[in-house]
Amino acid sequence: MSDNQAVETAFTTYEEARDWIESLVPFGIRPGLDRIRLLLERFDHPERRLKFIHVAGTNGKGSVCAYLTRVLVKAGYDVGTYTSPYITSFTNRIQYNGTDMDPEALVELVNEVRPQVEEIAASELGSPTMFEVSTLLAILYYARRTYPDFVVWETGLGGRLDVTNVVSPLLSVITNVGHDHMDILGDSLEAIAREKAGIIKPGVPVVASVTQPEAIAVLREQAAAAKSTLYLLGEQYHERLLSQRENEQVFEFDGLQRSLGSLAITMNGRHQVTNAAVAVMALEVLRSYYAVLVDEDVLRSGLRETVWAGRLEMVSQEPRLLLDGAHNPEGAAALAAALQDTYSYKRLHVMLGMLENKSHRATLRHILPLVDSLIVTEPEFRKKMSADALAALVAEEGCACEIIIEPDWRQALDQLQARTGPEDLAVVTGTLYLIADVRSRLLDHSDYEKGW
Structure with a gap:
């Protein structure tokens, strides 16, 4: 195809770009990293220029991502946030400082990646999936357009073979392990835990709020094999609910280095206290390992201001x-x-x-x-x-x-x-x-x- 033909067939509107991405939905969910690795290689590995906080778990991933994003942005850091599925529009899933991806940037990036996607689709690997292309677009948006200090990076499904696991993060977070996607991840909590623990990387610290003994055993095994320090709720950090009413829960946090009393959140449900505590511990680890500075008053206001659509x-x-x-x-x-x-x-x-x-x-x-x-x-x-x-x-x-x-x-x-x-x-x-x-x-x- 000539350059002139390429220009003529390029997408010009957000709707065209989005429709092309969604045309890949029928390719379904195909666990594995071969296609995304090849795509990133063809774009000179833009993911290597980004600092990821990788979040996995059965429930609570999105809420933990929301807490981390809000607090870090309030602390003065630029933050990319990648989550799924979206609630209102495709660009919800790729945010920068809490704002959806610029539609014009999406069009430009789709035009850039489309030839590579179609070339791979014609190979023995088959077409990249919608989620693989979305993940590539997010990485390119952060690495070439917005340049965030951190990328809060939510796993799509499982962890070990999930497309997002193509990155090497600063920190891994595993919220919990439960009975979901058992047709893909396995028919026991131990099997599901092993898939989610697949995001643990050598030497990278891990924060978790997993409670079941068999799942905890898997996390300990994986962390030990990777020589990664595991910070587990109930052991290295604790949370305790102080008061609860509609639209306000107050709790105290006790970590290895400090305790914080009377932290308030407006998200409802006892589980949100645990999610908030996971986020606080993640921030504590980032402070210890990477000198990430979050003043206590910023932490308090960031937690209180966090919202997450569609959850209570x-x-x-x-x-x-x-x-x-x-x-x-x-x-x-x-x-x-x-x-x-x-x-x-x-x-x-x-x-x-x-x-x-x-x-x-x-x-x-x-x-x-x-x-x-x-x-x-x-x-x-x-x-x-x-x-x-x-x-x-x-x-x-x-x-x-x-x-x-x-x-x-x-x-x-x-x-x-x-x-x-x-x-x-x-x-x-x-x-x-x-x-x-x-x-x-x-x-x-x-x-x-x-x-x-």
């Missing part, structure tokens, strides 16, 4: 409607605990939509005992579980609640709002793909894009 997020007051992406048993347990400890209501009305490949029975067992009425629906996603199949599973588990089957999530939402009285609480939960759709509609985000 109250998006409406009339009626009161809460969004929470509890898509696995551990997430459902955290939601159930918050519904009992944090929120008050007369009746609880829940709208639920799931994907096919989740541990639904264990998830339902946490939620069903609390529910007065349950509306079962379907997310608009290629791997959705049908409302009828999910309702049948609910019936098998047993629920004293009223059960409504409404496949159309928009009509389901209308029914949920209509039946929620002034003293009641409505909750939309399940897959984040449903949460993203509902959130966009309730907050009137006309520029909303489906979050892959």
